[in-house]
Amino acid sequence: MIAHRRILVVEDDPDTADQLIDSLTSSGYRVDLAASGTEALTRGVAGDYAVITIDRMLPDIDGISVMRQLRDDGVVAPVLIISALGEVDDRVRGLRAGGDDYLVKPFSFVELLARVEALGRRSETIVKETILHVGDLAIDLVSRTASRRGKHIVLFPREFQLLEYLVRNEGCIVSRAMLLQHVWDLHFDPSTNIIDVYVGRVRRKVDDQQAYPLIHTVRGVGYCLRAPG
Amino acid sequence: MSGTVSVLLAKTLTSSTFKLALIAIGTFGVIVSVIFSYVYLSTSAYVRGRSDRAIMLEYSSLQGAYERSGREGLLALTQQRMADSSFSGDMYVLADPSLAVLGGNLKVWPPTVTETSGWTEFRAAHRLLNETNRPLIRAMVGTFPSGDRLLVGRDISDLDSFTDLIKAAVISGVALIFVLAGVASILVTRRTVGRIESINATSRAIMLSGLDKRIPLRGSNDEWDRVAENLNLMLDRIETLMGEIKQVSDNVAHDLRTPLTRMRGRLEKAYHGQRVAKDDQWLIGETIGDLDAVLRMFLSITRIAQIESQARKDGFRNVDLVDIASEVVELYDAAAEQDGTRLTVIADREVLATGDRDLIFDAIANLVDNAIKHGRAEGQVVVAAENVDGKPVVSIADDGPGIPTEEYEHVFKRFYRLEHSRYTPGNGLGLSLVAAVARLHGVKIDLLDNSPGLKVKLWFSAIVR
Numbered sequence: 001m002i003a004h005r006r007i008l009v010v011e012d013d014p015d016t017a018d019q020l021i022d023s024l025t026s027s028g029y030r031v032d033l034a035a036s037g038t039e040a041l042t043r044g045v046a047g048d049y050a051v052i053t054i055d056r057m058l059p060d061i062d063g064i065s066v067m068r069q070l071r072d073d074g075v076v077a078p079v080l081i082i083s084a085l086g087e088v089d090d091r092v093r094g095l096r097a098g099g100d101d102y103l104v105k106p107f108s109f110v111e112l113l114a115r116v117e118a119l120g121r122r123s124e125t126i127v128k129e130t131i132l133h134v135g136d137l138a139i140d141l142v143s144r145t146a147s148r149r150g151k152h153i154v155l156f157p158r159e160f161q162l163l164e165y166l167v168r169n170e171g172c173i174v175s176r177a178m179l180l181q182h183v184w185d186l187h188f189d190p191s192t193n194i195i196d197v198y199v200g201r202v203r204r205k206v207d208d209q210q211a212y213p214l215i216h217t218v219r220g221v222g223y224c225l226r227a228p229g
Numbered sequence: 230m231s232g233t234v235s236v237l238l239a240k241t242l243t244s245s246t247f248k249l250a251l252i253a254i255g256t257f258g259v260i261v262s263v264i265f266s267y268v269y270l271s272t273s274a275y276v277r278g279r280s281d282r283a284i285m286l287e288y289s290s291l292q293g294a295y296e297r298s299g300r301e302g303l304l305a306l307t308q309q310r311m312a313d314s315s316f317s318g319d320m321y322v323l324a325d326p327s328l329a330v331l332g333g334n335l336k337v338w339p340p341t342v343t344e345t346s347g348w349t350e351f352r353a354a355h356r357l358l359n360e361t362n363r364p365l366i367r368a369m370v371g372t373f374p375s376g377d378r379l380l381v382g383r384d385i386s387d388l389d390s391f392t393d394l395i396k397a398a399v400i401s402g403v404a405l406i407f408v409l410a411g412v413a414s415i416l417v418t419r420r421t422v423g424r425i426e427s428i429n430a431t432s433r434a435i436m437l438s439g440l441d442k443r444i445p446l447r448g449s450n451d452e453w454d455r456v457a458e459n460l461n462l463m464l465d466r467i468e469t470l471m472g473e474i475k476q477v478s479d480n481v482a483h484d485l486r487t488p489l490t491r492m493r494g495r496l497e498k499a500y501h502g503q504r505v506a507k508d509d510q511w512l513i514g515e516t517i518g519d520l521d522a523v524l525r526m527f528l529s530i531t532r533i534a535q536i537e538s539q540a541r542k543d544g545f546r547n548v549d550l551v552d553i554a555s556e557v558v559e560l561y562d563a564a565a566e567q568d569g570t571r572l573t574v575i576a577d578r579e580v581l582a583t584g585d586r587d588l589i590f591d592a593i594a595n596l597v598d599n600a601i602k603h604g605r606a607e608g609q610v611v612v613a614a615e616n617v618d619g620k621p622v623v624s625i626a627d628d629g630p631g632i633p634t635e636e637y638e639h640v641f642k643r644f645y646r647l648e649h650s651r652y653t654p655g656n657g658l659g660l661s662l663v664a665a666v667a668r669l670h671g672v673k674i675d676l677l678d679n680s681p682g683l684k685v686k687l688w689f690s691a692i693v694r
Contacts, residue, residue: 188532
């Protein structure tokens with residue numbers, strides 16, 4: 001498990017690299033830094049990393065090419081490409097279709113952590129259960145129903161999908177963009193507070209008149225579903 | 230004034246039109262020279278040939294007379310020729326082997342003629358004229374078996390001056406053509422250079438002083454006027470765009486100043502005040518929120534610019550607008566519920582269009598968001614996806630106050646806000662994004678009065694099956 005908490009950060013700008021290392025380290029990751037594409041190739045093959053983050057614009061090799069080369073060399077760790085909006089082309093957008101992801105600059109570090117967390121989990125084995133439990137919440141993946149303390153919660157299909165995604169990422173921060181991406185399959189950052197309103201309604205259905213709240217707002221980023229204690 | 234004229238002349242002489250004219254004149258001149266030289270050479274050859282034939286004819290008839298009846302017969306024939314009223318002025322000389330003249334109309338055998346047979350030319354002896362002005366004689370000389378020599382000649386000074394005349398005419402003709410063509414090309418080039426100079430002068434004036442100048446038209450309705458017209462139209466367009474850019478940057482400055490001032494004030498107060506953990510937490514949270522708003526604004530601007538650069542056409546697929554519209558309605562259902570708005574969707578079974586799902590979703594979402602925000606409280610918003618006359622159409626209608634007709638053309642401008650206050654939430658970029666997505670997809674946007682309310686219709690182009 002410890003081995004899976006190692007992260008390779010590929011970033012040529014020293015300030016950005018410091019900030020990345022700082023926030024990842026404080027979240028319990030062990031971070032290695034590669035300041036160029038060539039260094040990334042050497043380190044990527046040598047170390048067993050849970051996630052690799054690569055800046056799109058490196059001085060020597062293009063970030064996407066570094067990722068391709070790592071794959072060719074047999075590195076299976078999921079990759080998070082960090083790109084300026086102007087550099088988001090089809091190759092970058094295509095990442096989300098596979099097991100990888102991208103993040104548009106400027107980003108909040110909570111969002112970065114959420115995405116790295118999600119990518120890291122993806123490489124672990126997914127438990128094949130039909131009913132998931134968080135605290136007194138139970139969701140049935142087969143009948144697509146949810147209940148708290150045995151009391152049925154009425155949800156629209158999309159609302160159930162949203163709750164399922166939150167439950168699957170129990171204890172982790174899920175950003176608005178991640179929700180939009182996984183629940184609606186939309187790949188842009190919403191400019192309005194629409195996701196908040198939507199989650200608000202799900203939250204009312206799930207948390208109103210219960211012993212404790214499950215869905216928590218993470219200011220400025222998104223949400224986290226967790227049981228108390 | 231003479232300074233400007235000489236500058237204009239210098240520009241004329243260095244202009245590309247003039248260089249082209251020179252090349253044309255050169256080519257044309259060579260062709261004309263070749264043609265005229267041919268005329269000259271063939272004319273003089275013809276004239277000489279005629280006179281040579283006449284001399285040869287005369288020589289052979291005299292030769293015949295000599296062979297038939299000797300010296301006397303020949304001399305008799307020459308006497309007869311000279312006595313003839315139509316005597317052409319030919320020269321005859323018969324001389325013995327020692328070149329002593331036996332008869333004819335020359336007193337001595339021409340001293341320069343040493344040939345024994347064939348053609349020769351010499352200046353006739355003349356007591357009144359000096360060497361060069363003496364008539365030029367072309368003659369045929371022959372020697373009989375007895376050793377007697379016969380010379381038959383003719384004054385060809387006239388022929389010579391005739392060919393000289395042709396030569397002079399040809400040379401002066403060619404020279405005249407060159408001069409006329411040169412003058413004509415200078416005049417034409419000067420006119421061109423003059424027009425270009427007026428365009429150049431206006432361009433310089435525009436660069437120096439501003440976009441309000443226009444290139445003057447001459448009313449000649451020629452290609453120069455059309456060039457000037459188009460340049461003026463371009464200047465109009467640039468002036469409008471510059472105005473819009475100024476408006477946009479004013480708005481950006483305003484929209485940035487508001488959150489930045491707020492953040493600064495908050496931080497300054499905290500800096501001078503007491504450290505209270507709870508207040509600091511709140512302050513940091515609010516500041517991050519304001520910064521996010523600023524960053525979102527930049528993100529929206531970049532996104533619109535990216536869409537406008539047409540870079541995303543490769544993500545185009547056939548999409549069902551009914552699906553997208555329904556998903557947008559589903560996403561906004563909660564927001565509508567919060568506002569008490571009834572949000573419904575009317576749809577055909579399938580409405581296919583070609584495009585980028587994310588972008589179309591975003592555009593429709595922005596319009597629905599506007600309809601809910603700016604529509605009547607407790608009102609109704611209807612999203613429709615239909616095929617109208619074979620064209621896929623998505624329309625979003627509310628029953629709110631709507632917008633005045635005269636504002637229709639402005640609402641898609643970046644940062645444009647209807648109320649002209651800039652203090653309500655939102656950054657005025659939503660409809661610009663809709664407009665950019667529409668342009669990328671070739672979608673025509675209609676704004677209609679829903680009486681009451683506003684109806685926005687997006688006319689997609691039918692897919693190619």
